Amino acid sequence: MTFGQEAIEKLSQELVGGYDLNARLLALLRRGPLDGRGQEAAVAMSQELSRVFMVSLFMLRPGDSSRMAAPGAAITEGGIDQRTPTNDIPICGGEEVAPTRKGRGNGVTGKEITASPHSDGYQWRKYGQKNIQNRKFARCYYKCMFSHDRGCRAKKTVQQQDTSSGRRPMFQVTYVNEHKCQQEAVLPRESIGGNKHTTSSGHFDPQRAKLDDDVMASCLAMVIGGATPAGLSSLSSPPPVVRASPSAPAGGRTPSLLGVSMGLDETTVAEISCRSPFAPVKAPAAPSSSSLPVEAINSSDPTPAGGGLPGSTEAMAMDEIYFPCGPPFSPFPAQSSIHSVDVPMAVARFTDTDSAWPYYS
DNA sequence: TTTATTTGACCGTGT
């Protein structure tokens, strides 16, 4: 993928626009409690912000360079022109779910037909795959990521229905046992309203918003030109470091949230890494290394090469980053009542260690 | 070295 000057300028325009939009949204939120019109405006801004991210991320995708020339053309109302999930996830499943022969069906808490079986807001670990009789595809078995740590017994099976003559195969997901791991507690459902600067009770948190604002400014500056944005000196966390070449953080497979949720090819995903306490963030492949301030990451060096602040061991205030994504990749169940905003969010959840990457289903 | 996925083997249940 080659990035011409024109393409970079377009991307910069998008990102600058997004940054400006975020500043306006922040100002709006800082005024205090929002009335009806204020909420509408905030939601509209958030949606526009999501669109900006969507366009920017899409422009960074490799392949058709024409996207850079006309990124908007590739963006559909629901988000990025959706690839079939088959490009994003290991496909498994069958034509339809046959009634279980054995009496293990007890504990079934729900079933749903979905095009995005891996996006239900929970983290799952695959523990088995089985060819089912008279089924074209195998059935996949998942258990809650916290089945061991928290004794959560939640499981699910995913089976592709053989109505996949179309472009989007559908999957039947069967859930067994309720979650007891409190995953829902860490999922920022309030963020679906487009405002992640709020507490779990829905109140605006200025401190959190400030940090997010700074981080966004930092990321933007790094991507666009390496300049340190004004006010960044007060940033309590170091600026991000952009790696040009795709690589996974030390320690095994690195699940790619974007790869799963936005259809980004794993091999084309570069890594935007924030130094401790920020865990690495998967992001679309960066433009050529010559056009970006590429930093070598040296975990033993507490000072970022780009002049950032030493990594803090304090618990991070911002523990999530939200990526807009189209409905097929929404991590939230369709029946949820949280659809106050049209643009669903994929959520990358951070931990305070670089190595502990959550697998995001 | 760590961690998630794959996959063959094993187990439990229904017929």
Added chain:
DNA sequence: GACACGGTCAAATAA
């Protein structure tokens, strides 16, 4: 009791 089949385990493998 034998068999078939779905569900689960765990070693091997991959990243």
